[in-house]
Amino acid sequence: MRFVLASASPARLSVLRSAGVDPLVKVSGVDEDAVTASLTDPAPAELVTALAQAKAEAVARELEEPDAVVVGCDSMLLKADGEIVGKPGTPEVAAKRWTQNAGTSAELLTGHAIIVVRGGEIADRAADHLSTTVRFGSPSEAEVDAYVATGEPLHVAGGFTLEGFGGWFVEGVDGDPSSVLGISLPLTRKLLSNLGLSITDLWNRPSTTS
Structure with a gap:
């Protein structure tokens, strides 16, 4: 059974490869704005989970692999003000968010959805979300400008990373760090278990930890 990652995220791919899974990567092409608009006043956790489900569903329905586990993820930052x-999308928005987040904590919500494909047909599903507290540092204005200029924060949830330039400005994480990287290994394992699958059966090479 093939492990399929319904995401173009390099961070998610890196996490999985380091944990012994070399997935087939298939980008969903889901219109996230359309999915969001289709929901009626969703709670933040419901929103990220629905987006993850939409991505997994889109990939599963176009998959050529007859037997596969498709994993979709979506992350958003829930700020203290609700x-x-x-993703910031523009340098101006990224800089503004860092100015607002400096010295505060926020919850990174990551929705996870798993779809099992057997014999070319969708056979089972499971979905859930995880919340992890991120404690932001207080970078100077010059540091924020330099970070935004790298382009990194424009295209990641919440406008920050742990594994890249952004890691210099994050004081700590309370919860699952792999979730902050985009895919929670513990939650993925639990969802697979709920579907009668073991993550160890999907390992296809040794961990690449150094």
Whole structure:
């Protein structure tokens, strides 16, 4: 059975490869704005889970692999004021968010969806979400400008990373760090278990830890 990652995220791919899974990568092409608009006043956790499900469903329905596990993920940052935000998209928005987040904590919500394909047909599904607290540092204005200029924060949920330039400005994480990287290994394992599958059966090479 093939492990399929319904995401173009390099961080998610890196996490999986380091954990012994070399997935087939298939990008869903889902219109996230359309999915969001189709929901009626969703709670933040419901929103990220629905987006993850939409991505997994889209890939599963176009998959050529007859037997596969398709994993979809979506992450958004729930700020202390209740606002939920995704990718900044522009340098101006990224800089503004870092100015607002400096010295505060926020919850990174990551929705996970797994679809099992057997004999070319969707056979089973499971979905859930995880919340992890991120404690932001207080970078100077010059540091924020330099970070935004790298382009990194524009295209990641919440406008930050742990594994890249952004890691210099994150004081700590309370919860599952792999979730902050985009895919929670513990939650993925639990969802697979709920579907009668073992993650160890999907390992296809040794861990690449150094």
